[in-house]
Amino acid sequence: MTTATAHAPRRTGVGILPVGRVARAWARNLTKEYGTGATAVTALDDVDVDLEEGRLTAIMGPSGSGKSTLMHCLAGLDRPTSGTVVVGDHDVTRMRQRHLTQLRRTGLGFVFQSFNLVPTLTAEENITLPLDIARERVDRAWFDEVVEAVGLRDRLSHRPGELSGGQQQRVACARALVTRPALVLADEPTGNLDSRSAGEVLGFLRRSVDELGQTVAMVTHDPRAASYAHRVLFLADGRLADVLENPTAETVLERLGALTAGTSPAAVTA
Numbered sequence: 001m002t003t004a005t006a007h008a009p010r011r012t013g014v015g016i017l018p019v020g021r022v023a024r025a026w027a028r029n030l031t032k033e034y035g036t037g038a039t040a041v042t043a044l045d046d047v048d049v050d051l052e053e054g055r056l057t058a059i060m061g062p063s064g065s066g067k068s069t070l071m072h073c074l075a076g077l078d079r080p081t082s083g084t085v086v087v088g089d090h091d092v093t094r095m096r097q098r099h100l101t102q103l104r105r106t107g108l109g110f111v112f113q114s115f116n117l118v119p120t121l122t123a124e125e126n127i128t129l130p131l132d133i134a135r136e137r138v139d140r141a142w143f144d145e146v147v148e149a150v151g152l153r154d155r156l157s158h159r160p161g162e163l164s165g166g167q168q169q170r171v172a173c174a175r176a177l178v179t180r181p182a183l184v185l186a187d188e189p190t191g192n193l194d195s196r197s198a199g200e201v202l203g204f205l206r207r208s209v210d211e212l213g214q215t216v217a218m219v220t221h222d223p224r225a226a227s228y229a230h231r232v233l234f235l236a237d238g239r240l241a242d243v244l245e246n247p248t249a250e251t252v253l254e255r256l257g258a259l260t261a262g263t264s265p266a267a268v269t270a
């Protein structure tokens with residue numbers, strides 16, 4: 001089976017990985033316009049990005065810069081106006097609805113700000129829910145590995161109401177990983193958490209990459225959260241404005257400051 005990068009046109013844009021590094025998901029010439037005529041909004045404007053395999057990528061940028069739109073296009077929840085999105089071996093932009101639904105069930109994992117757990121199910125039942133819906137068998141060895149990494153072994157029989165916010169979000173992370181998806185998409189995963197719980201969740205997301213080999217993309221406004229990533233993509237006005245490797249909270253803050261002051265490198269599309 002060919003890998004995603006084998007299809008991707010190799011260009012030199014700032015969001016595109018150098019030769020030798022493999023993308024698990026990628027977008028090329030991604031443009032999304034909402035509305036028409038005088039009220040039209042270009043939410044994404046010719047964006048090229050690679051999400052590196054087995055790495056945690058943070059996506060940052062000012063409000064309205066296109067972060068959610070990029071996540072929605074990657075998940076096939078939004079159809080781009082033009083351009084291509086590939087996740088694993090699937091061309092999301094050309095998939096039929098039925099296959100997209102299937103991909104979202106088992107090929108993608110989602111973590112949201114608001115946890116989105118089913119209150120009547122135990123932690124274990126919430127974690128295995130994507131497999132139950134897809135009528136797939138639970139791989140007990142993988143389940144155990146994920147539960148161990150997320151530190152929830154002694155909480156599996158608890159319902160969400162009996163868990164702290166941080167524990168609930170760790171259940172949501174385990175649920176996102178249980179199908180071994182090609183890509184985990186996390187949208188402000190620590191937005192509702194105190195800093196200690198946020199640290200636990202981010203530590204787990206990073207471990208899921210380093211120890212379990214997952215590929216994770218995370219939208220965040222928080223430079224400290226972004227510092228857990230291997231690579232940060234900065235969007236501004238719907239364009240990919242900058243990329244930072246091996247970020248620290250300080251270097252992320254600097255780049256964000258430069259972006260809002262309009263002194264960042266010019267938006268790069270190729």
Ligand SMILES: Nc1ncnc2c1ncn2[C@@H]1O[C@H](COP(=O)(O)OP(=O)(O)OP(=O)(O)O)[C@@H](O)[C@H]1O
Pocket residue numbers: 034035041042043061062063064065066067068069070
């Ligand atoms: N369904 C929609 N209809 C019209 N315009 C939209 C729609 N969704 C997003 N937009 C516009 O597209 C642009 C990008 O929005 P998007 O939500 O992707 O930004 P964001 O970076 O995620 O913002 P935030 O950090 O505030 O969540 C904004 O100008 C927004 O108003």
